Amino acid sequence: MSHDYVAVQWNHRKKVYDIALWAGIALYIAVFMLVSIVQHPGIEALSPMTLLIRALATLAFFLLSIILCIGPLARLNTKFLPLLYNRRHMGVSMFIVALAHAVLATIWYHSFGVQNPVVAIFSSPGSFDSAADIAFQPFGFFALLILFVMAATSHDYWNANLGAPIWKALHMGVYIAYALLVIHVALGAMQDDSTGLVPAMVGLSVLTVGSLHLAAAVVSRKADKEIAAEEPWINLGSWREIENNSAITASVGNNERVAIFRYEGNKLAAVSNVCKHQNGPLGEGRVIDGCITCPWHGFQYRPEDGRAPAPFEERIATYQLMLEGENVLLNPLALPEGTERPVTEIVDMIAST
Amino acid sequence: MSQDNENTEFFVGYLQAPAGISKFYKIVVPVLLLFAMGFSFWVSSAQKSAGQGVWDLSGEVEVRGYLTVDPYPVIHITGEQPRSVILVEQTKMGAGESARPYANQWVSVSGFAITRGDWTMLQLVPSSTFTVLEDAGAAPLAAIDMGEVELTGEIIDSKCFLGVMKPGAGKAHRACASMCLRGGIPPLLVVKNAQGEKYGFMLMNENGGSASIELANQVAVPVTLSGRMEQRGDMMYIRYSEGSVEKLSSTSLASYGESLAYN
Structure with a gap:
């Protein structure tokens, strides 16, 4: 959408989201510290700084795992869309927690010595002879760097100016950061752990994130009608398969995906499946108030011409449809973004129902 | 704007949330907060003692x-x-x-x-x-030779391990231990016997000089080393043989890690 940029476009829902999120963060740290203080009192007490570093580390990993689960969960069940709506705030919060961990660990372990603290991160002793001997700090440093770039460019200003494809590619870096953090933990905290807790925690995270992504990919692929782009008109099957105010999707080659919506009961319109905002999956959206509405952040487009309603200016590609009896035929050649074309009406709807 | 009645579970941030969604999150949010607290409890309670420093x-x-x-x-x-x-x-x-x-x-x-x-x-x-203070003559501090030894344990920096950082051993603390040694903090070899009792030995080089800098890259991993043990005052030293320090990849670091307690 086109608008003047402000730091955060607060609304009641975002405030509730952030209050719940930061209440969770505060509770996590408080419980972590309290349990340790009770369990190891007096001269057995662990250093408060070490406790805080550990609390922040496990919390950041926990939050990142949840963040990575939100996308596939929302694709599998629309009930999870509210978590996705403000996911960027959770991402930035996770970065703040990870940064606090990194700063405290650098002060505690790498400062007050004969070497510059940042240089010391890269000159930690080690070799590649065994897992116990490999330095783990650089993996965390580079993961934090990626998370910093993501947090710094998370605002819609960067989204709009970099363009959704570049912005999204940049933010796919989260998977590299996650992999680096798994290595960071495996070579660091896991080497000190004799309880099996750290491998269990990391394994559970990787298994959950991995299986949810796999499940979402399978469901998404199943829903997709695969057709060759070379054919002039492609039969997508009966319009009855399309729920009113919803869409089916089709892949038309070259990674192009088309969303075919039915709305107002008897109207059909095909548009690009890719939202201009963050490349969200429009085909998983709904038609609300006469507009195709993205499931991620509610960006809207008119089905008639693929244009956002005024005052917004986003445009998406449109496609031509026609009916052959009950069957919906799609012309896989995309029309220029924002091109108006005749809406296909199911004229014999009542007769054929 | 009003939301389509058919989309009872489709959430749009700037619209009123469907009743089904609101109800779902009135349960899910408290459950997630409880889960976060439970997870925190689980992780924190698994931490081991770092000894009585x-x-x-x-x-x-x-x-x-x-x-x-x-x-x-x-x-x-x-x-x-x-x-x-x-x-x-x-x-x-x-x-x-x-x-x-x-x-x-x-x-x-x-x-x-x-x-x-x-x-x-x-x-x-x-x-x-x-x-x-007033000169009372040299103290009777003759080194007592205890013979050749070969020991397996973890080299740590004595300052952190004795109480400044808890835990002051293990992989997470390794960079700090290395920095401490490079700054001249005495290195200590911590070992445990078959009964699980832990002992600490100050390490010095073959010439009886500081071994801090030369051992800075061999801290916080399981090692074996050999040398001559000697007693000075009430402390035990090992005059370790150059080249005898060997990192052990087959031994779990955790068994020499933060759970070590000297006393």
């Missing part, structure tokens, strides 16, 4: 005794309760430079005490000054 910053204490500086600065308290007190600076630095001008004399100096079991360390502060 104490870094007492409540007040300075004065130590009086005979000062030796090789391989590391140590004040030997004689009398009915003899004790050797290792001296370090307030950061990740040994106290060799500060102490050397007063070597082999009876001195008194103040600082913060770091104690763990039988071990005592004194952390000097900027205002710490060595006062030379």
